[in-house]
Amino acid sequence: MSVTPLLEIKNLHVEFKVYGGVLKVLDGVDFRVNVGEKVGLVGETGCGKTTTMKAILRILPVPPARITGGEVLFKGRDILKMKERELRETRGRGISMIFQDPTAALNPVFTIGAQLEPVIRHASPENRRLSKKELRKLAVIPLKEVALADPERLLDAYPIQLSGGMRQRVCIGMALATNPELLIADEPGTSLDVTIQDQVLRLLQRLVEQRHSSVILISHTLGIVRQMCDRVYVMYAGNMVEEAPTRKLFANPLHPYTRGLMAAVPRLSGGGVAMGIPGRIPSYLHPPSGCRFHPRCPQAMEICKHEKPAFQQAEDDHRVACFLYDPAVAEPQKEATTA
Amino acid sequence: AAPAAPAAPAEAPAAQPTEAPAEAPAPAAGPTTLRVTFAWPTFIDPAVGNDFSSSSSLINLYDTLVFPSPDGGIVPWLAESWDVSDDGLSYTFHLKQGVKFHDGSELTASDVVYSFNRLKGIGEGFAYMLADAESAEAVDDYTVTITLGKPSGLFLPSLLRLFIVNEDLVRANTAAEGPYGENGDYGKEWLLTHDAGSGPYKVKEFQLEEYLLMEKNEDWWGEFAPNAPDEIRFIGTTEAATIRTLMANRELEISDQWQTVQALEALDEIEGVDIAALPTMTEFYFMINTKIPPTDDVHCRRAMAWAFDYDTAVGLEWPGTRQSQGPVPASLGGHNPDVFVFHRDLEKAKEELAQCKYADEIENYPVEIHWVSEVPDEEKFALLFQSNMAEIGIPVKVVSIPWLSMVENTSSMETSPHIATIYVSSDLPEAGTMLFQRYHSSTANQWLQNEWLLDEEFDARIEDALATVDQEERFAKYYELQDYIAELAPSLFIYDQAEKHAYQSYVDWPALRGEMSAVMGYYFFGPQIQVNPH
């Protein structure tokens, strides 16, 4: 597997200006995707997963949102500094995204065709010269690829006329229609039933493997990430707290948050349901000082309240943002926990 | 007598706008137009219309047997002469020959008879004015006899309202279905938007609620003044802002008479626009209900009459307006110049009030004064009355009321307000007409009389006066009756209305010089008006 980074996010800060103050949502996010890699991103609701992805594509709704720092390097160029034209080239052909909620991501008042055609038209310079008819022919292809029956007819259907599973597939089709180098899949299939979700995920897997695209897969269901990804990031309240190859992470989660999360998942093998992590995700208006997790952390130390832990290597290719693994700070505690 | 054709220099050539060079910005080439605004609707069916705008249209579209002279009398017109039987019940008219209707057919005696029967048969419009006339008969093609039921001093002037229609044309356009038996609908529907007359102008276009456009009837038997308008357009609006804009843009020659004093002042400011205040047969009354407390007590009424500030009230009107002298306008024949007139005198007012049987608890008898909401200026008078009465302690409530409600309310004694502010116009230029209209018991349930005088003596005396054929004798009776009414103080006589019109100074309007009759509508008799585009 190649290790050239396709996408690299460095110290990204995003705020939302809302009435009542500023939500400091992303607080120095570091993130990397290598060419051909499938990266997972997990975390509780509202921890900033979608925000991070939207920031990559610069599609955050701009009056409330503001990117206050950091860089998003795609193939070495900073997306945040791109001009309109360059940005348009990067979007779609470079990076494409499957949105979390397929119902919300499809414009309810346009037919599938009407939404798909401009996407294809702008997917490459040649396509721009195509006639409406030719475009329509092209539009059928991505729908066929996602195994939708009768794609011709589907082009004239409105989103409302499709089932949830079909909508999700259309979204996948649209996202892949531009043949992106990097595909961001934001919780694909979460709104679907288990069996249908399973179908969709397998389909997605097959398609990206065919194209050798890189993938970012977002989910708060750990099992899905485990099933699909090579490497996993764990996010909490606007920070990356842990990163490791999938197998490693599930075998040996380090961050207390990751552990809490994993413990809380009910197992098919039985054994009861753990209590979960106490408390709730903090308000972004007044985020906790120091480590944002400290108010909920069972192993919080004094330093956690004041200082923000660095996101650093704990073992090789296993990074974690926690003082427990900072040799300078918490050698004794570490011993205690591993015991 | 010879028809008093419009006084005009006959030899003056019709001003032809032959050379209308580019420098003239005003209506240059094309026909000259006289544009006048009116309150709508306008009925051009002579058996239906009887209001101001209808009268003004009818006199231009139709001819009548007689024509009013500026001094209040009448002169021959279609009827070149007439004879009266000794009992005063039968009039024989000799018609002018060769008069052509607009369709070219000749006007004959049978048309007169048909018009007479049609008006009476339909019964609307001005029909009531011919109530005493019983039948008409064509003696030959050019002779007509009309028979009266009882002698009347007012019969001849009332013929001003008998417009002669083209019998054949009307019959040809009569719908068979209609309320008038064998006469079907009497051609009512058709005549609503078409004319069947022989008058100096004929209908060119008629747009409901918008305008009536008439064009000159070149074949008219009478004479046109040299610059008489080629077209007359009556426009249906009285909106101040609209009038003003039209006037300023020279798109209107004469305004309607409903403009407020302030609006007139503003119009006067416009260059080339002047204001005319023409005498009318209309008086503005505060009609006092004499049958409900506290105004059923004559002292109370007199107290009000003494307390009212006539000078201020008259001052609210256009300069030159005068306080009414008694119950009939001074412009009418038979007006008594010596009739008793109230003026403001608070002392006298208080004295009278003291004699009123409600004096001690007058504050428990609020007097309601109703003014017609469609005539906003009336509010000022009502308010003035309110504040004047406050000075002598009579509480007054001012109520604005739509005209229709006023009509409804005045139809019964109980609902008639204490005071209704109403303009009444005399049908004919004689004091007796007005006295009858205003105070005879037969009008008590109409808006013409809010007083509910119901005075048998008065009824008998006015009936007698009207039947008196001799003018001098008749007038003497009117004089006494005016004193009789003044004594009862059933109304406050505010002022004799002047018809105020803004007009363009390029209009030569004989009415300004007193050369036109004050009978309703005749100020707009087109052949006598001249429009001089410069």
Place this chain on the structure above:
Amino acid sequence: MSNDILTVENLKKHFVIGYTGLIHREPITVKAVDGVSFSIREGETFGLVGESGSGKSTVAYITVGMYRPTSGTIYLRGEDLFAQGDERPLRFKKEIQIVYQDPGSSLNPRRTIKDILDLPLRIHQPHKNRTLEILRLLNEVELPPDYMHKYPRQLSGGEKQIIAIARALASDPSLIVLDEPTSALDVSVQGKVINLLIRLQQELNLSYLFITHDLSLMRNVATRVAIMYLGKICEVADAAEFFQNPQHPYTQMLLSSIPVLSEEEEKLKPSKIHSIGEIPSPVNVPPGCSFHQRCPYVMDVCKVVDPVMVETGPGHTVRCHLFEQPPAPAAVPETSSTVEAAT
């Protein structure tokens, strides 16, 4: 079985959602629940699992009295809940309570927690001191007393769901219907709620009708499980037995679709059977077995004949043609490999 608290017998609910044509107006119906029977024992947690639209909520709503069934009936300790015409007697309303799936919409946003908890108390426990009772309830569900005056929007999702539970407890019921009580919550919060429910059940001797589509969760809370598909129950079994020996093809498909966290769990999945096809619309339920279009083991008979429930073991019933002839079950594992190729 005298210790059954709730017995559901051949329950049907068909919704009329429209009419065909303008002149020939025939009702278009959704067979949301189509002949469901099961019973819940005193003190147990009966799990109802199924995909979206399979009619789980409809069963729940009928149980609590929001709908009247089209046919069939429900007995509460032997008494027919629908015997008395339209309005269900208060005493039944007291006995059966519900916790809805969406904590956001199940609490009136314009009423305080106190108001919310007050209503069932006022109706069902009118003689008690309600303020004290509310405090007691809050304590019971481990929330601080100052929550009394808060509005739902000031609470987190988990807390809202806990308030909903407290409300259900207020009338002192014996059966609580839990309609996906944690599916809108994060796993980290879910634990707390589930544990609370389990503790309450033990303390108050409650019975639960627990609805969810999360089989892993079901494995950990239910004593018995029923699987629903398109308005019908296709398999019922004790929880442990169910996960060890899933029999209905749909059950297997469900189990194999679950994303899991560990190898150990992976082994429990009949992993070779993959999900195919879309869930048919309940308006157009296919003839025969409603699952036949997605079933990897479909036989000709499945397309025409609707199977009936057969007992395959103690307390384990399945509604599938494969099990109607005794030797069938053995066939299941072998055929699965051919199915893989089909996807």
Place this chain on the structure above:
Amino acid sequence: MAQQTAEWTGFNITEQELRRMRWQTRRENLGRSWYKFSRNPLSVVGGATVLIIILAAIFAPYITPYPDHATRPFTDFANASQPPSLEHWFGTDEIGRDIFSRTVFGFRFSLTMGVVVLSMVVPVGVILGLIAGYFQGSRIDTIIMRITDIFLAVPPLILALAIASVLEPNLFNSMVAVSLMWWPWYTRLVYGQATALRNEFFVSSAEVTGASTAHILFREILPNTLSPIFTKISLDMGWVIIIGASLSFVGLGVQPPKPGLGTMVASGAKYLPDQWWISLFPALAIVVLVLGFNLLGDGLRDLFAAEEI
């Protein structure tokens, strides 16, 4: 005496403390509401405008230079149609009355009209809407909503005119007339809300608990429709005032000598543009008043907006 809560509740707190908690939460909520409202300065401006106008209307006799000009029979034709001056800030009208005083008093009647109309309209409209919405699909729904449709289909101003001409044309009857054409809009608004809300789980929850219909309508559903209702009320205040002005154009409405803003504009319009002040100032007063209510309404919308901070 502060009473200790019974121990079995599990908490050991006094009633006083409970009360204190309540106040604290209330204060918090109020603070939050004010915050949401005030974050848009225009809402505050609107609220302040409305407040000032209400106060001015209440204290009109004390703050106007010539209260007599608005309350008593008064004419002073010598001073008629004077342009604005130090003595008469807004000038005088065609009868010599101080327009400023009359405008301030005019607020009284405009506000009264608004308040009275809405207090007749809102309860009727809302209750009908609630009932029809809650019993959606039943016969009662059909009846109520058909009647509503009928009234909606009648052109409002014409209906008002017709009614006002049936009754004596005074302020109250004009208000009745306006009310008659207004309620269906509330019914419709609430109907839409109620049909949506009746499917909410909190309503079902109350139903299955055994709550009475009245409780469900007024305690569960009504509070959730209040925000659009209040927003509409504040916007409608403006509309009612404008409608009132239109009615007075044809002679209905406030009776003289009392000043109605609409009447003042209408009668002053005849003197445009020369005596512009006669109609301009009352017109501005209407605009300011309506604007105030509109801004306030927008503020209320923000206040009630679901989004939480």
Place this chain on the structure above:
Amino acid sequence: MRTLTFIARRAFHAIFVLLGLSIVIFIIARIMPGDPARVAVGARAPEWVVEQLREQMHLNDPLPIQYYYWLTDALHGDFGISLVTRRNVADDIREFFPASLELAFTSLLITAVLGIGLGTLSARHKDKFIDNVVRVISYMGVVTPSFVFAILFLLLFGYVLDLFPTIGRLSEGVPRPPTVTGFMTIDSLLAGNFTALFDALHHLILPAMALAMGTMAQEARITRASMSENLTKDYIAAIRAFGVPERTVMGRFLLKPSLIATISIMGLDFAGGLANAFLVELIFVWPGLSRYGMNAILRKDLNAISAVILVLGVVFIVVNIIVDLVVARLDPRIGLRAARSD
């Protein structure tokens, strides 16, 4: 087919509404003060004339019987004789209604173009200077009654600047095209009379503007609100993420869903504008239905009142159906609300 069913069903419901409406109208018209027959012929006409008219209008019959006559006649398109114009009310309506419609349509056009345009502008530059300007304008528009605009425009554009003709539908001297549709502009066009066409358009502008101001402001506000709301929707983010240029995003994918709210309001405004235009019609001497209805009320013209209210009621209902159809066409989520009252 679905559309047809929808229209059929709505029309069916409309029948009930209209029936109810007719009863309301009828009652209102009859309880208004004044004897219509007397009002029609004037105070001075003899009693027999009045009686004749009363008889002709069935005014002497009990109310239900009067209603029966009125209804059966109305069903035949016969609304009786107007007491004001003395013509068949049906003829009057044929004359005035097109004039009103023409005005209302023009105003609708202005409203749509300016309202949506300003709203879009405002949403695009949300919270910037332009936005604030538009908002102030729209507030002013909303709170100022249309008759104030009418007077203002008349004085400003007609009097001070003298840019526009002030009254009526055509200038004098311009020959009227033969009446086909009653729409002066269309009739002129049909007759190939371009002088009349331009003149008619010229006459339309001021009254239509006066009528449009308030609704335009309203629509600008609504467009702005729904646009800025939709701007934060995921589907906008999504289509952007696929590299579709901003122009297409704003002009197509944002505009259409945002128009739905605006269009619903526009329908109501159109129907309302038709009914409430009388002051504007009065000021511009526009021979419209609203002014006709107003006069009818002031003169207690029973038949005319009933007919006008009925016509306006029908317009209201028809417009509502059209709006529903348009909205359903624009927004498949809403669909046809035929089931609403089932």
